[in-house]
Structure formats: structure tokens, C-alpha cells
Amino acid sequence: MKNILPVLTVVAAILALWYAATVQLNRGWTEDRAARAGTELSFTELVTDTMSQQRPRLPAPHQVVVELWNSTVVEEFTGRRGWWNTGTLSNRSLIHHGWITLSATFLGFAIGTGLGFVLAIGIVHNRAMDASVMPWAIASQTIPIIALAPMIIVVLNSVGIVGLVPKAIIAAYLSFFPVVVGMVKGLRAPDAIQLDQMKTWNASGWETFLKLRLPTSMPYFFASMKIGIAAALVGTIVGELPVQQGGLGVRLLSGSYYGQTIQIWSALFAAAILAAVLVGVIGLIQRRTLRRMGMAP
Amino acid sequence: MKDAKTTQTAAPVIEAQGLNLTFETADGPVQALKDIDLSIRKGEFVSFIGPSGCGKTTFLRVVADLEHPTSGTITVNGMSPEAARRARAYGYVFQAAGLYPWRTIEGNIRLPLEIMGYSRAEQAERARRVLDLVDLGGFGRKFPWQLSGGMQQRASIARALAFDADILLMDEPFGALDEIVRDRLNEELLRLWHRTEKTIGFVTHSIPEAVYLSTRIVVMSPRPGRITDVIESPLPRERPLDIRDTPEFIEVAHRVREGLRAGHVDD
Incomplete structure (x- = not known):
């Protein structure tokens, strides 16, 4: 825990900057109002007001934290539609929306990782795929997802696929790519001696894959899954924008419709926290797995 | 002569x-x-x-x-x-031992035997025998990183000897x-x-x-x-x-x- 001090220092610096920016960005509105009312503002009054506006340009950190708390714990335990009173999650809580996002993220991540894995195996074992798949995979990532997402939703909708799956497919579209790139590298990671060794034992391609290539690729697999799950979350949120059936993306969008900047920022933070937890969980599995495999210090 | x-x-x-x-x-x-x-x-x-x-x-x-x-x-x-x-x-011993870090020494020696389709009992028996042959008896359950470079190379020789080439x-x-x-x-x-x-x-x-x-x-x-x-x-x-x-x-x-x-x- 030697690292705690530098980390706290950085966090404190960010918070200080943020508060300073809050005052600077929100003071215009406060000063206008004071001017119209013909009152003089002391510095303290100015600062206090910039940090407690209903619709600030930039909400103060504590406003975001309070909103996060209110739209999760408070809403579920005391709200009329909350879990405490109805037994189901409130459609106004970030837990409800977070869960919608999370479930599509999981499904998309699973599809994307599976697809990336299969493509990587194909690329490593098949000459034609080696030459042809990668350019398409790269091209797929150069199209802005924000432009592509509505098309995917519309096309899938017209063949009767609605709900979770279209969002998951957009998530998969973003998350398969790091897995392909990482796994191609990983499956090719065994050195020449180890591959020659397999040949001297007259091992089949399947045995070489199972006993050598696959275990060797594990560090690469986990690294690409970390990027992949974060990408899946982004993809899901983007997919939620045109669908409008709940999720953190919808909270972001409705917040911006109604100028609810605090709601936007709290949804943003909810997404960031979710991403950090997901990446952290994969990191934890990675550490335990690689240590058991003798591939991590 | x-x-x-x-x-x-x-x-x-x-x-x-x-x-x-x-x-x-x-x-x-x-x-x-x-x-x-x-x-x-x-x-x-x-x-x-x-x-x-x-x-x-x-x-x-x-x-x-x-x-x-x-x-x-x-x-x-x-x-x-x-x-x-x-x-x-033939058995081939390379410049580097090339042991798999995720397998024990015994697991490494079993590797070619698994590929060649020996029964589990036979694998264990052969692994034990060749480990004794290179004076690594009792090290079968260790992992490669727990062995010195010389011992690792001995294990790789044992692996090349494990099948009857x-x-x-x-x-x-x-x-x-x-x-x-x-x-x-x-x-x-x-x-x-x-x-x-x-x-x-x-x-x-x-x-x-x-x-x-x-x-x-x-x-x-x-x-x-x-x-x-x-x-x-x-x-x-x-x-x-x-x-x-x-x-x-x-x-x-x-x-x-x-x-x-x-x-x-x-x-």
C-alpha cells in the first residue's frame, strides 16, 4: 500500500481543478441573476451558488456523488417505485439502468470474445484467412460506431430481432477486435523451439493448439479481454441511444434533452465505475489464472 | 579398441x-x-x-x-x-530446455507420452523411471522455475528419453x-x-x-x-x-x- 499517497495526491489535484472549473464555468449564470436582481455578490456567495445550481454547466463533484447516491440507494429504498416498496427495481434508478446496460454488455462481450477467438484460430491455422480476415477486421473498426449503430438496430428490427440482442451485437462489434488482434499474437507466441519440439513428437495441429498454443496465449487473452469488455460497455451504451429502452445510454440522452447535466454526469460516472469493476474482475481472474499457470510473478 | x-x-x-x-x-x-x-x-x-x-x-x-x-x-x-x-x-534435445511453465516436471515429461497415446499408468511409470535416470527422482512435482538451469536441461533430456526412441x-x-x-x-x-x-x-x-x-x-x-x-x-x-x-x-x-x-x- 505504498502507492496510496501518490494516488490520493493525483485524486486531490483532479478534484481541486474540477472545483475551480466549476466556479469558472458556472459563475456567468450566477452573476447574470445577481445583476438582474441588483444585488452585490460576495466571493463566498458566488462560490456557494456555482456549486449548488440545478442545471450547472459543470456540476461540482459532490453534486454528482449526491445524485449517484440519490438515484441508486435512496431511490430504491425510499422511492415510490423503488425496490423496497414494490419488490422490483425503479425505472428511475441507476441500478435498473445499469443492469440493462450490464446484461447487454455481458452478452455482447461473450459473442465478441467468442467470435474474436474463432477468427484468431482461423487466422493462425489457415493461410487464406491469414491473408484475408485482418484487413476486414481493421476496416470494421474504422467506421464510427455511432453512425453504424442505428443501421444495425434498424436492420435487425426489420427481421424481428429486438430488445437485448441488437445492443449486444453492437457491443460484440466493438469487442471482437481486440480479442482477434491479441489472440493472433498470443497463438503465435510459442517460440520456434517449442513448435519444433511438437513436430519431433509428431503432434497433430490440434494437439499443438491445445497443449502449446492455447496455454501460451493466456496472458494475451486476458489483456485483450480487458480491452474487449470496456469496448463492449461503450458499444452497449451507443446501442442504447437509438433503442430508447432503458440503460445508461438512455439516461445520458434524456439528461441532455432536458439539460440535466447532473444526471448526465452521474450516468457517466456510473458507466465509468461499471467499466472499472468489469476490467478489475478480469484482472483478478487473470492474476489468479496466470499465477496458477506459473506465467505470472 | x-x-x-x-x-x-x-x-x-x-x-x-x-x-x-x-x-x-x-x-x-x-x-x-x-x-x-x-x-x-x-x-x-x-x-x-x-x-x-x-x-x-x-x-x-x-x-x-x-x-x-x-x-x-x-x-x-x-x-x-x-x-x-x-x-x-528419435528424441531431440534443444539448446533451451523448453519446459512448459504451467506443467510440473512430471507433467512436462508426460507431454510427449500424452501425445503418443500412452495410458496414464504407463505415463506415470515412464516419468518416474526417466526422472531416476537423470537423478531428478523426487522433483517430479516441482515446477520448472523451482529448478536450476542444469536441472531443467536434465529434465528435458529425461523428456527425450521417456519414449523408446x-x-x-x-x-x-x-x-x-x-x-x-x-x-x-x-x-x-x-x-x-x-x-x-x-x-x-x-x-x-x-x-x-x-x-x-x-x-x-x-x-x-x-x-x-x-x-x-x-x-x-x-x-x-x-x-x-x-x-x-x-x-x-x-x-x-x-x-x-x-x-x-x-x-x-x-x-
């Missing part, structure tokens, strides 16, 4: 005639092997020595079917190298180890060779190592890779380490050195 006679009459295990191998590189063709004629008989311990680029490793890899000759013929156990490889005729091909197996460990492993390797009666092809660039171990020393030189001298060792099969101070040993070492120098005159 009596030993030399018995090996003379034994059947050839590896036989190369007019073997040529040319690598096509970006800088043009490189002749790695030129007109190699060599016959290795059963039970021989043959060392290949020469400067880098002389084709000693390439020749071993041709025997192992890891490289393909451009012209000439080579047979291993009377078959093509490919057929011999498929019949698992009667040829052992070794490509500078002790090259990365320090002198003291190397001496001890050389001694152990000789003992192992006595006990198992394998035919061994051994690549090295250490003159004392080649002379100490071999019944025959093949001296090679580079550009193009070719054999410049083949020396029958007059040393007895029983060789304590201090045989290296005897006049016979020094004489053979001298001849090897001369052969290596002769190969360099061409440059």
Missing part, C-alpha cells in the same frame, strides 16, 4: 550420401550443407563440432526431418527422416550452462549412454566436450558447410573426468583443433 570393433560391425542407424542443403535467403542462396557423406552406427556417440554456420545443427535437423535436403539421400533407421519422425525414432539427437544441450555444471552433466550423459545404449548425435562447439563424450568426432567448417575430418576416438568407453589430462585425450583434442583450423584457411 575392442569397443571400436563392435561398433564397426553394427548396422548403420543414420546414413547420409551426397547430402546438400541450400537455404534461399534475401541475400541469395546459402549452402548450409555440401556433399555430406556420413554413416552413424548403432550405439555410437557422434559429436559434430565446428564454428557457427558450419551446418552442424542443420545436419541434425535434417536427420530430425525439421529441414529438408536439397539433394542427396539420407536414411534414419532405414527409413526416410519423415517416416522415422512419424515412427518416433533409440536415437538421441542433442543440439548444444549444455551450451547455456556454466563449466562446472556442464562437466557434471557430461559425466552423467556418458553414464546414461552406457545404461541405455542409445545412438547419440551431439552438436557442440566445445572441443573438450566433444572429445570427452564421443566415440567419433565429426569436424565441420563453414561456407559451404562441409565435413573436414572424422576422428575415431581411441579413448576407452569408461571415461572418468580426469581422462582429460591423459596424453591420448590431449592428442585427440589437438587433432580436432587442427581440423577446425584447416577449415578456416579457406576464408
